Amino acid sequence: HDKREALLDIYRKLRPGDPVTEEGARALILAQLYDNRRYDLARVGRYKLNKKLGLNLPLDVRTVTKEDFVAIIEYLLKLERGEGEVDEIDHLKNKRVRAVGELLQSQLRNGFLRMEKVAKERMTSMDPDQIMPQVILAIKPVAAAIKSFFGSSQLSQFMDQTNPLSELTHKRRLSALGPGGLTRQSATLEVRDVHDSHYGRICPIETPEGPNIGLISQLAIYARVNEFGFIETPYRKVVNGKATDEIVYLTAEEEEQYRIAPGDTPLLEDGTIAEEFVQVRHRANEANRYPVIRREEVELMDVSPVQLVSVATALIPFLESDDAARALMGANMQKQAVPLLRSSAPIVKTGLERRAAMDSGALVIARRNGVVTKVTAEEIVVRTEDGDLDIYPLLNTMQSNQSTCITQKPIVNRGDRVRAGQVIADGPCSDHGELALGKNVLVCFVPWGGYNYEDAILISQRLVRDDVYSSIHIERYEVEARDTKLGPEEITRDIPNVGEDALKDLDEHGIIRIGAQVQPEDILVGKVQPKGQSELSAEERLIIAIFGKKAEETRDVSLRLPHGEKGKVIDVKVFSRFRYRCKVCGHIHHFSKRPEDKPECERCEGELERISADDLPPGVNMLVRVYVAQKRKIMEGDKMAGRHGNKGVISKILPEEDMPFLP
Structure with a gap:
């Protein structure tokens, strides 16, 4: 076929039933593939094409080129011959995170296109001598696009502020739903399932139990999102069987080529792997993905055994002994804990409590070294080593989004020396800088006259009287x-x-x-x-x-x-x-209707002047x-839970004398 026939043939396939002309066909293909306004691969599209087809084009070439077409056809022919591999749709190398900036960018684009359309219409209908920029350019479509995104988008949510952990996990949430995503009905079992590329990137435990299971997930502890939106996880470099302190972040695609040892591999004092043979992960090895190899052949090593789970899951002690379904409930129920009057840190910890509390933003942390000069319920003042004063205002009985109480309590005294990065005030659900979601109480597992049948819980009157759970x-x-x-x-x-x-x-x-x-x-x-x-x-x-x-x-x-x-x-x-300020005492008065005569201050009878x-x-x-x-106070019908998914409802509050007791 010659070029003209090929053009017309493509046009017939793209626009069946339309009258065919050579100019129309050429214009359509140029617009579809080479017009930046209509078609844009973006940097990430070019990056993925280069990776897939083995090309080396610069990332700013954001349209399809001749080289791309040749490589695509070559790849398809190889597939036909049984060479190469078909993409795995659920692998994380084929999924990316679209952050808020990108979502907002697409909304703004729609707003600007609408604004352009209105401007063009007005320019054609108005007298050229009377045209003014503010008349032509309507800002309303852009403002409406931004407002609708933040106000009514499925991905713009009211922050869950029940406790600091729920706030932190809400900010680290990943969703497959929303505009451009899946729906609960269309999502298949494969999409919801845990994939081996999730390791160290998406938590396999923390996800809702209902219709959203597997569609809403959580970033793993050490995971980060790179410039292209792919999730990366860190690994330690291993050289000649010795673990170094060098950390590399890899995407799911890059990781496949390496032999990776687990995070709890025993090491000698100098960092050498203790055992001569180690079982590793090596995804590129189709025959055996978990081979046992010599320590000198190990290339990377996990940074920590908790690398594969999320923050809430990592707060569960002895997680490895829990059933997966119960661990899921335990991780989710920690986010429902109501802040108590007096928090106490757990006796059995995992070691992540301090970091989780600090990263949640609920605590007040000293910015510089110094000495505390003033402590009140409103503020803490620290005199730094340079002689400056650092003032830390404290939140006092503030309402959270879930109507729980946000109060910051000082944990330093006047005259104390503080270091930069030290916790100087506790927030809700924290105890001396550690996350404290509940109380350490004595629990007895024993049948009690049928009152604790089917996960019902009996509690002592003392927990109510002493405000333990208030x-x-x-x-x-x-x-x-x-x-x-x-x-x-x-x-x-x-x-x-x-x-x-x-x-x-x-x-x-x-x-x-x-x-x-x-x-x-x-x-x-x-x-x-x-x-x-x-x-x-x-x-x-x-x-x-x-x-x-x-x-x-x-x-x-x-x-x-x-x-x-x-x-x-x-x-x-x-x-x-109608706001007025007294000229004499400075008191501000608010009126619900316009004052009829000249108003006077009720405190000092001074003259009032109107303010903004x-x-x-x-x-x-x-x-x-x-x-x-x-x-x-805690009462019958309230839910209580441990960190292992052991939940129940209070059926009866017993007098102290009826409670079982230790010998």
């Missing part, structure tokens, strides 16, 4: 004062048909004071709404007609504490459209947030 939870309640058709809503202490007793903890504006103990149905923020004429009875309307306005023209729509909740008010935040408004949604004049903390 935790603090913080709930947020908010109320808005809006403009309505009948007039603005008002946040006030003057609430109709409410006795003085119900208002005792409200300030002059009708907002509850910090420190007040609240019960169900207590008023948190007093709010009244104008009543419509239709809501009034005939008699009330007659009285208004005769005497003018009456006092009872508003109805009570106050924010009250819901049923079943109680606790202590720990914080109140007020945002307002808070950023509120349209129609909202004032927003009040009230944070209520409650102490919850």
Whole structure:
């Protein structure tokens, strides 16, 4: 065939039914393969093509070349003859991690393309003399693309902040779901399964139990993602049977050529492998992937025996003795632990507790060497060796995303010397810089009158009384004062048909004071709404007609504490459209509607000046947030678990005298 016929033939196959022209065919192929706007291999695509086809083209050649076509056809012919190998789809060399930057980049691209389309339309329809850049370039499509990505994408998730470990593992999560990925229904068993290339890269244990099993996984402890998105794991170099301190990071593809000894291979003091013959992993050896070879032939060695598992799994002691399904439950349930009032580090540790707590970001760590000069619940001040002051602010009873309590407690005293990198304040679920998710309690395995049948648990009254398993939870309640058709809503202490007793903890504006103990149905923020004429009875309307306005023209729509909740008010935040500052005492006043006459300061009767408004949604004049903390004790129906998947529900709390006891 000549070139023209080939072009037309390809066009017919790509666009069956369309009228065929030589120019159209040429334009289509150029656009499909050589136009950077339409077609881009990216650096990683070129890297993979080079690797697969044995080419050596530069990484910035991001379209398909003649050399590629020749090599591809050659490879396909080899496959037909039974030479070469078909790609294994589940191998990690054929999978890559798309990080947030790349996902956002594709969203931005869509936004810019939409913006370009709008700009072109406007340029053709507008008078050239009156064209202004700000009129042509609509920023809305780009802003909408970013907002939709962070607001509603399946991969943009509300962080799991139950405890520091759940936060850390959520940030290290890998998902096969989402745009451009699989769906739960289409995912086969092979995709979900553990593959031998996961070793040291993806944890074989930690994954959800439900329909997402195997689709959502976790980065292994030492794994990292390289510039192309492939997961790498570290190995120690072994030279002439001696393990060196040199570390190399390898992808799943690079690792196949090497003979790798396990991490717990016995070594002599100088690093030489103790035994003359060692069993190694060698994936390229099809006949025997786990051969026994002489120590001089070993090329690499694992850096640690925990290299193949994730952070949560590595926190399980004696993991090697656990059944895999139970280890999975143990790893997942540590992420559900609620931070307790007083944390205590486990007696039986794995050694990773300190590192996990530090890397979670929950602790406060000294930046420089120095001496502690001040310690309060709000901050720690350290005077450094240079004479500077390092100030470390502490978080105090802050609400997490899961309504658990985030509090940082100092563990140093005034006058203590601290080193850079030392833990100076504990966070939630940490004890002197170590991750402390639970308590060390005495456990007895014995049948007890059927009360602990089927994984039920009996606990002593002492655990409740001494607050061993008590935790603090913080709930947020908010109320808005809006403009309505009948007039603005008002946040006030003057609430109709409410006795003085119900208002005792409200300030002059009708907002509850910090420190007040609240019960169900207590008023948190007093709010009244104008009543419509239709809501009034005939008699009330007659009285208004005769005497003018009456006092009872508003109805009570106050924010009250819901049923079943109680606790202590720990914080109140007020945002307002009408903010004023007193010129005399500097106090800031918030109003829920525009003041009618010139307002005065209620504290010192000074003059008020208006200051900039808070950023509120349209129609909202004032927003009040009230944070209520409650102490919850352990009770029947709560779940308790160990680190080995040994979980159960509390069926009964026994008096101390009924508990079994040690001889």
